[in-house]
Amino acid sequence: MKDQPTAGISFFEKNLTLWVILCMAVGVGIGQFLPGIPAFLSRFEYARVSIPIAILIWLMIYPMMMKVDFTSIKDVRREPCGLYLTWIVNWLIKPFTMFGIAALFFHVIFKAFIPPDLAQDYLAGAVILGAAPCTAMVFVWSHLTRGNPAYTVVQVATNDLIILVAFVPIVVFLLGIGGVTIPWDTLFLSVLLFVVIPLVGGVLTRSTLIKRKGGDYFQNRFLPKFDNLTMAGLLLTLVLIFSFQGSVILDNPLHILLIAIPLIIQTVLIFFIAYFVSRKLRLCHDIAAPAGMIGASNFFELAVAVAINIFGASSPVVLVTIVGVLVEVPLMLALVKIANRTRHWFPSRTPESMQD
Numbered sequence: 365m366k367d368q369p370t371a372g373i374s375f376f377e378k379n380l381t382l383w384v385i386l387c388m389a390v391g392v393g394i395g396q397f398l399p400g401i402p403a404f405l406s407r408f409e410y411a412r413v414s415i416p417i418a419i420l421i422w423l424m425i426y427p428m429m430m431k432v433d434f435t436s437i438k439d440v441r442r443e444p445c446g447l448y449l450t451w452i453v454n455w456l457i458k459p460f461t462m463f464g465i466a467a468l469f470f471h472v473i474f475k476a477f478i479p480p481d482l483a484q485d486y487l488a489g490a491v492i493l494g495a496a497p498c499t500a501m502v503f504v505w506s507h508l509t510r511g512n513p514a515y516t517v518v519q520v521a522t523n524d525l526i527i528l529v530a531f532v533p534i535v536v537f538l539l540g541i542g543g544v545t546i547p548w549d550t551l552f553l554s555v556l557l558f559v560v561i562p563l564v565g566g567v568l569t570r571s572t573l574i575k576r577k578g579g580d581y582f583q584n585r586f587l588p589k590f591d592n593l594t595m596a597g598l599l600l601t602l603v604l605i606f607s608f609q610g611s612v613i614l615d616n617p618l619h620i621l622l623i624a625i626p627l628i629i630q631t632v633l634i635f636f637i638a639y640f641v642s643r644k645l646r647l648c649h650d651i652a653a654p655a656g657m658i659g660a661s662n663f664f665e666l667a668v669a670v671a672i673n674i675f676g677a678s679s680p681v682v683l684v685t686i687v688g689v690l691v692e693v694p695l696m697l698a699l700v701k702i703a704n705r706t707r708h709w710f711p712s713r714t715p716e717s718m719q720d
């Protein structure tokens with residue numbers, strides 16, 4: 365059986381790596397040749413939060429939160445093994461393997477290429493990225509692997525709720541081990557701004573529109589209106605960030621590759637941990653594949669937002685989260701192909717409990 369690995373992914377999503385590279389070029393060019401633009405935009409800050417970037421990030425995150433049906437949590441008791449695996453991999457394994465792999469590469473293997481203070485910043489960015497498991501893009505990866513859509517919704521919905529209570533303590537703990545101190549209140553503010561507020565807004569919008577105009581209107585007519593807006597918000601955010609990051613990139617062009625290496629290793633490792641454990645548990649492929657995808661990919665919008673809020677848009681910490689965007693799509697598409705070609709490893713029957 366031949367799979368269509370990109371049939372369910374939009375043109376912009378499929379070529380996201382290319383757009384990130386173009387945004388990097390445009391942003392760095394603006395920073396170097398039109399420095400007045402980032403200087404002017406940097407004036408619009410409140411509590412170290414860039415207002416223009418915050419608005420663009422909300423444009424990215426808010427539509428994602430509307431896609432999550434939190435009423436599906438009532439099905440949490442059905443086929444619980446897949447959920448337990450998702451939670452354990454995302455919150456008890458992934459942040460810590462990210463810390464270990466990033467520390468090994470930035471402080472040991474790449475010691476000759478990365479100064480200690482810069483390595484510390486890169487480690488902080490990797491930790492923030494690793495503690496933010498994917499949400500919206502998981503629906504794309506699940507679709508491409510013919511995942512169970514109802515079960516994927518439950519996995520994502522519960523993950524989003526866990527973020528509210530687990531993200532801050534894990535980040536503070538791991539960065540504390542790495543020697544980076546972050547005020548709890550600043551991190552809580554980040555979660556409030558870029559998780560809680562969009563989450564509440566998304567839930568209210570979803571429930572109100574479905575109640576007034578029905579689920580078909582919301583799913584097929586209302587949500588698609590935000591697809592281009594979300595992508596535009598992401599690309600404009602990257603242009604702004606790269607305009608602030610120009611000197612870091614031009615002074616350390618090799619560092620883009622050096623940052624990408626541990627991120628790639630982490631992504632592949634986490635996918636196969638979840639995927640092989642799913643096989644041992646004899647989970648159906650339509651549950652196992654999304655479980656691996658959720659752990660492997662990242663909520664990079666949240667990671668970028670938190671890094672900017674805490675360290676500032678010009679910090680090298682933010683650069684790591686952006687490199688995460690750069691490598692994620694082509695790498696995840698490769699993992700989709702692997703998942704589709706190994707479908708025969710798993711029982712093919714969709715659990716009856718998730719079909720009603």
